[in-house]
Amino acid sequence: MSYTHLIREHYPQLTKSEKKVADFILSAQEKIIYSTMSDIKKHTNVGDATIIRFCQKLGFSGFSDLKIAIAKEDFSHQATSDTAVNFADLVSKRLADAILATKQLINIDHINQAVDYINQAHQIYIFGVGSSGNTAVDLESLFLRAGIQAKAITDPHFQAQVASLLTEDDLVIAFSLSGKTKDTFDSIAIAKKNHAKIISITNYLLSPIAQQGDVVLQTAIEEFLNGGSLAGKISQLYLCDVLVNGYERKNNIDTLALKETVLRSILDKSLD
Structure with missing residues (x-):
């Protein structure tokens, strides 16, 4: 039984306060996840107690359990509609859509502000965990090829230690698609307390991690049930490339000379 049918079936037995929750969830639909x-x-x-009682009356242990059920139902509907489509075309479209959706959210003023922070920073650290930690490492590599020495840190304990030693001259770039990753939030909160600048790269402008940012660059891929999806990573990497290109243009970087320098440094690492 779908969650909407489940809510409507139990609706007469709900209290007045619980019906407010039911009405809100029905109006929000899949966005509730x-x-x-x-x-x-x-x-x-x-x-809180009213929300939990509402979920339990529907047969769920709590709000998270209800969100998972809604996400599974939405995922199943998408999978059913995708069966008639060539899966290779489907994947390529999903990734292309991720880039286009992210492009529509780009604010050039925010990109320029982020570039200014990079230019002014004494030290640059990139925080992320899980899949976002992998993106942090990718950005470190992209920065290096643009002549920027930054350090990606994906261990939450090490992040906290580093953040505790930062100053107002330093910069943290934080990745989290949801904007609610507790480890990342805790680390940048420490950095913020020490007056370091924060660039938040996340989906949601009102999320806790976005709220910590001095500037926010917005990704576009929601992935509640599909954490670590390639589309989510593509959205992040697209913004990384835009940020690095913005830095190169603003500083008139001779990218060809840099690429040659990097290439020459690793030529002898290839087998003949």
Whole structure:
């Protein structure tokens, strides 16, 4: 049974406050999986206990369990509609759509502000965990080829230690598609307390990690049930490339000379 049918079936037995939660979820539909209990409380003026009781009356252990069920239902609908499409075409379209969707969210003023922070920074660190940690390492490599020495840190404990030693002259670039990754948030909160500049790269402008940022670059891929998806990573990498190219253009970097220098440094690493 779908979650909408489940809600409507139990609706007569719900209290007045629980019906507010039901109405909000029905109006939000699949977007509810990207909401938090705080979001629901804000829109319905009910407490945590009401939300939990509502979920339990539907047969779920709590709000997270309900969101997973909604995400699974949405994923199943998408999978069913995709069966008639050539899977290779489907994958290529999904990745192309990720780039186009991210492009539409680009704010050039924010890119320029981020480039200014990079130019001014004494030290640059890139924070991310999980798949976003892999993107942090990729950005470190892209920076190196542009002549920027930055350090990607993907271990949360090490992030916290480094953040505790930063100053107002330093910069942290933080990756999190959801904007709610606790380890990353905790680390940049420490950096923020020490007055380091923060560039947040995330989907949601109102997310906790975005709110910590001095400037926010917005990705476009939601992946509640598909964490670490290639489309999500492509969205992040596209922004990384835009950021690096923005730095090169603003500083009139001779990219050809840099590429030659890097190439010559690794030529003897190839087998004949």
